[in-house]
Amino acid sequence: MLAKLFRFKGGVKPQTNKAISVHEPIGRAPLPARLFVPLHQSIGGAPNPLVQAGDSVLKGQLIGAADAWVSAAVHAPTSGRVLAVEEHVAAHPSGLPTLCVVIEPDGRDEWIERRPVDHHSLPPERVRELLRDAGVVGLGGAAFPSHAKLTPARAVAMEHLVINGAECEPFMTCDDMLMRERADEIVRGIAIFRELLSAREVLIGIEDNKQEAIAAMQEAVLRLAPDYRVVAVPTRYPAGGAKQLIRVLTGKEVPASRRSTELGVQCFNVATVYTAYRALACGEPVLSRIVTLTGNVERPRNWEVWLGTPMREVVALARPRADSSSFLMGGPMMGFEIPDLDAPVVKATNCIIAASPALFPPPPPEMPCIRCGACAEACPHELQPFELYWFARARNFGKTQEYYIFDCIECGCCSYVCPSHIPLVQYFRFAKSEIWAREREKQAADAAKERFELRNARAEREQAEKAERLARAASAKASEKRAPPDPGNKPAPESAPAVDQPPAAAGEVAMTAGDAEAIRKAAIAAAIERARSQRESAQPRNTDRLSAGQQREIAAVEARRAARSTAATAAASGTAAATDSGGAAVPPAGSRRDD
Amino acid sequence: MSWSTPPYLLADVSVRRVMLQVLVALLPGIAAYVWLIGPAIILQLLIATLAALLGEALMLRLRRRPLLLFLTDGSAIVTAWLVALAFPPLSPWWLTVVGVLFAIVVAKHLYGGLGQNPFNPAMIAFAACIVSFPALMSQWPALGLRLSLAEQFGIIAGLAPRVDAMSGATPLDALKTALKLGDGAVDVPTLLATQEVFGNFAGRGWEWVSTGYLLGGLWLWQRKVITWQAPAAFVGGLSLLAGILWAWNPQQFANPLFHLFSGGSLLGAFFIVTDPVSGSTTFRGKLIFGFLAGAIAYVIRVFGGYPDGVAFAVLLMNLCVPLIDMYTQAPIFGMKNPK
Ligand code: SF4
Ligand code: SF4
Numbered sequence: 001m002l003a004k005l006f007r008f009k010g011g012v013k014p015q016t017n018k019a020i021s022v023h024e025p026i027g028r029a030p031l032p033a034r035l036f037v038p039l040h041q042s043i044g045g046a047p048n049p050l051v052q053a054g055d056s057v058l059k060g061q062l063i064g065a066a067d068a069w070v071s072a073a074v075h076a077p078t079s080g081r082v083l084a085v086e087e088h089v090a091a092h093p094s095g096l097p098t099l100c101v102v103i104e105p106d107g108r109d110e111w112i113e114r115r116p117v118d119h120h121s122l123p124p125e126r127v128r129e130l131l132r133d134a135g136v137v138g139l140g141g142a143a144f145p146s147h148a149k150l151t152p153a154r155a156v157a158m159e160h161l162v163i164n165g166a167e168c169e170p171f172m173t174c175d176d177m178l179m180r181e182r183a184d185e186i187v188r189g190i191a192i193f194r195e196l197l198s199a200r201e202v203l204i205g206i207e208d209n210k211q212e213a214i215a216a217m218q219e220a221v222l223r224l225a226p227d228y229r230v231v232a233v234p235t236r237y238p239a240g241g242a243k244q245l246i247r248v249l250t251g252k253e254v255p256a257s258r259r260s261t262e263l264g265v266q267c268f269n270v271a272t273v274y275t276a277y278r279a280l281a282c283g284e285p286v287l288s289r290i291v292t293l294t295g296n297v298e299r300p301r302n303w304e305v306w307l308g309t310p311m312r313e314v315v316a317l318a319r320p321r322a323d324s325s326s327f328l329m330g331g332p333m334m335g336f337e338i339p340d341l342d343a344p345v346v347k348a349t350n351c352i353i354a355a356s357p358a359l360f361p362p363p364p365p366e367m368p369c370i371r372c373g374a375c376a377e378a379c380p381h382e383l384q385p386f387e388l389y390w391f392a393r394a395r396n397f398g399k400t401q402e403y404y405i406f407d408c409i410e411c412g413c414c415s416y417v418c419p420s421h422i423p424l425v426q427y428f429r430f431a432k433s434e435i436w437a438r439e440r441e442k443q444a445a446d447a448a449k450e451r452f453e454l455r456n457a458r459a460e461r462e463q464a465e466k467a468e469r470l471a472r473a474a475s476a477k478a479s480e481k482r483a484p485p486d487p488g489n490k491p492a493p494e495s496a497p498a499v500d501q502p503p504a505a506a507g508e509v510a511m512t513a514g515d516a517e518a519i520r521k522a523a524i525a526a527a528i529e530r531a532r533s534q535r536e537s538a539q540p541r542n543t544d545r546l547s548a549g550q551q552r553e554i555a556a557v558e559a560r561r562a563a564r565s566t567a568a569t570a571a572a573s574g575t576a577a578a579t580d581s582g583g584a585a586v587p588p589a590g591s592r593r594d595d
Numbered sequence: 596m597s598w599s600t601p602p603y604l605l606a607d608v609s610v611r612r613v614m615l616q617v618l619v620a621l622l623p624g625i626a627a628y629v630w631l632i633g634p635a636i637i638l639q640l641l642i643a644t645l646a647a648l649l650g651e652a653l654m655l656r657l658r659r660r661p662l663l664l665f666l667t668d669g670s671a672i673v674t675a676w677l678v679a680l681a682f683p684p685l686s687p688w689w690l691t692v693v694g695v696l697f698a699i700v701v702a703k704h705l706y707g708g709l710g711q712n713p714f715n716p717a718m719i720a721f722a723a724c725i726v727s728f729p730a731l732m733s734q735w736p737a738l739g740l741r742l743s744l745a746e747q748f749g750i751i752a753g754l755a756p757r758v759d760a761m762s763g764a765t766p767l768d769a770l771k772t773a774l775k776l777g778d779g780a781v782d783v784p785t786l787l788a789t790q791e792v793f794g795n796f797a798g799r800g801w802e803w804v805s806t807g808y809l810l811g812g813l814w815l816w817q818r819k820v821i822t823w824q825a826p827a828a829f830v831g832g833l834s835l836l837a838g839i840l841w842a843w844n845p846q847q848f849a850n851p852l853f854h855l856f857s858g859g860s861l862l863g864a865f866f867i868v869t870d871p872v873s874g875s876t877t878f879r880g881k882l883i884f885g886f887l888a889g890a891i892a893y894v895i896r897v898f899g900g901y902p903d904g905v906a907f908a909v910l911l912m913n914l915c916v917p918l919i920d921m922y923t924q925a926p927i928f929g930m931k932n933p934k
């Protein structure tokens with residue numbers, strides 16, 4: 001390869017432990033007796049269920065429709081009967097339940113009508129819609145809806161399409177095996193994405209510890225798309241992080257505050273590209289995914305698993321050893337302990353590792369930070385983790401933001417190298433969620449304040465109107481008095497409002513009635529005065545009494561919110577700053593290896 | 596926090612291992628020291644270690660911290676050894692004990708223990724003792740003073756009288772005296788060439804102790820226990836000032852090489868300004884910290900009233916660390932050329 005490679009700073013080199021799970025080809029996991037298909041399997045809005053208990057479904061039938069642009073559809077993995085649409089434990093560290101469609105397979109595995117399309121003949125918007133409706137999401141672990149990342153920035157030409165086959169997490173080999181076995185489909189899928197983005201160049205990055213995958217991809221590229229470049233990148237965690245891979249291949253650095261499309265680059269995982277190809281060329285939505293089963297097991301191997309299969313049944317395929325103490329979903333660096341093996345496999349489930357105390361010894365006791373700086377050396381985003389840690393511990397969240405906590409991708413390099421064994425990532429997650437919670441609170445408070453002010457304004461208006469009416473009534477009376485009595489006249493229509501007034505008020509006005517005009521002016525002035533005093537008494541409670549520090553904090557929150565709104569869109573380019581509230585079948589990490 | 600948090604893999608590192616490596620890196624210097632002075636320094640190291648562990652245990656007890664975990668982290672022993680190496684080798688035992696206890700109890704634990712001390716504990720001990728016991732802290736054994744093992748131990752234990760002949764002028768003292776006498780009275784190059792206390796390129800014998808520290812320091816750097824910025828900048832700051840004055844008036848000022856290999860220069864460069872807890876943590880910060888510490892050390896040792904300036908220079912710079920760190924934060928990933 002002649003490609004000039006760039007370096008990202010930091011990173012670590014843990015034992016990869018990948019060799020054990022690549023001896024056998026990808027196996028096809030059997031259909032379980034029951035499938036629990038969560039409706040919410042991607043970042044973004046939760047799809048609405050389209051079926052109910054008793055319905056029969058066909059394989060590939062839509063059972064949950066995307067409810068927003070950033071959302072992705074969910075399908076029945078096989079034909080059968082819907083037993084229920086109910087809450088079921090999710091593949092999420094919280095172990096909270098999520099709404100699932102429970103399907104009892106009928107064994108016929110009968111497809112719905114599949115409609116392959118030629119993406120060339122369709123307008124790009126239609127292709128993006130098709131991908132959304134086929135449930136194509138980032139399979140690297142972030143599960144971000146892919147169609148939302150496939151709109152090029154208007155102002156910047158798309159320079160590079162980066163395809164992520166780096167797979168830097170130890171133990172994980174699902175992308176490796178996919179590239180070895182299904183390179184053609186991947187390369188064809190890349191063509192679709194490239195066209196949608198009008199990308200000038202395609203760079204496929206694979207860590208250099210996967211020689212077979214590199215060879216297979218090179219061979220397929222040579223045959224199908226000779227202008228793509230397959231690039232072997234140095235094996236160093238987290239080389240497979242989207243931002244790190246983009247850096248290594250293109251030299252560009254995407255901060256949290258910007259979208260990668262703004263820099264003319266976009267990144268997709270190989271498995272994502274593969275499913276996109278199947279969705280369009282075969283008309284098959286995403287029904288399964290490849291899962292590495294490894295760790296403390298007799299038979300480590302990759303399996304193609306139906307989404308919704310309970311993990312317990314999947315894990316059994318690998319025959320975990322007796323001393324397995326727990327199971328991790330994802331890699332050992334960014335994954336999490338599965339709280340309940342009844343949780344189903346979802347689109348984000350790239351790897352399940354049987355853990356034992358021998359494989360992952362419990363961490364030695366936490367010591368105080370000695371400011372050795374090892375964490376900063378290892379941080380691929382060049383943050384100062386120990387400073388973040390001090391501030392997070394002190395709950396000084398404003399400071400954590402000054403030190404760029406939202407640029408932290410939670411890769412775990414800092415925790416990995418810390419001689420004091422401080423669970424740094426834990427502290428950063430804590431700080432981030434605290435900040436989000438505060439922001440939500442602030443938003444709620446803002447909304448309440450707005451309501452309050454609206455009500456005040458209404459009251460003021462009503463009072464002013466009332467005063468005006470009174471004044472008008474008074475002036476009418478006054479003019480009535482002054483007018484020569486005319487017995488033939490009915491009461492003037494102008495005095496009609498006076499009838500509406502409560503007698504006391506009318507009397508009051510009548511008592512002080514002198515010059516009608518003067519009264520009217522006085523009444524209005526009084527109303528204005530009242531309104532002002534009311535406003536003044538109301539306002540300090542909200543803003544004026546804040547200390548300088550609080551005001552600064554609010555200003556910071558505002559700035560952040562502005563940044564967040566870019567970050568939310570940045571999520572569309574792989575930054576995925578959003579986390580999910582409990583119940584979503586998506587790991588809570590800020591950003592996974594890739595989307 | 597519970598263990599069910601990623602990452603589940605951890606590198607095989609620990610505070611204890613870091614501290615052990617620092618101790619190992621001190622061995623070449625110590626070996627040269629023994630060759631130069633005799634086993635007295637070993638005894639001092641033992642006394643210091645014992646005092647440090649006792650002080651540490653006491654403070655951990657008082658602060659209700661896990662005793663075994665912190666006693667075995669090695670940090671107290673590192674402090675103890677640095678104190679012992681910074682003090683004159685034939686100091687009475689109680690002086691070493693006082694120094695070490697001051698370092699552990701006051702400079703370390705009263706500030707919150709491991710990782711919390713804003714000042715380098717060993718340097719605090721040195722500064723406190725040189726202010727409180729200036730005479731004792733200036734008694735460096737005269738070269739060629741061949742004392743038997745028993746005699747050395749006797750002096751340290753306070754059993755034998757502290758003979759005046761024992762304390763000779765250190766090479767730095769000799770130079771300072773020369774400077775005080777005024778221009779022309781003494782000529783430094785001749786002094787270096789003729790006086791017995793001067794060796795090949797610095798103080799006789801001491802130059803090899805310094806070389807030992809240099810080797811240990813380079814090993815620490817190669818093992819990635821320390822980074823190069825602070826030591827290099829310290830050496831740079833010291834050499835630059837020394838170089839300028841030497842170039843201006845070589846009759847009166849010694850050359851940079853002499854200064855580097857005299858006194859506590861290299862011990863300071865590799866084992867003191869590299870202390871992560873009390874030093875700066877940013878790339879540029881370490882450069883600033885080291886450079887200024889080196890420069891100030893030179894000024895104090897040449898023009899000040901104390902035999903060496905490393906301790907005060909480091910303490911002074913320790914004070915500035917929060918400020919330095921705040922203003923030297925490097926741009927993060929993706930923020931280097933904000934468009
Ligand atoms: S690696 Fe650990 S001990 Fe060292 S500075 Fe970072 S947090 Fe502190
Ligand atoms: S987890 Fe965050 S702070 Fe730690 S190394 Fe990764 S990006 Fe840096």
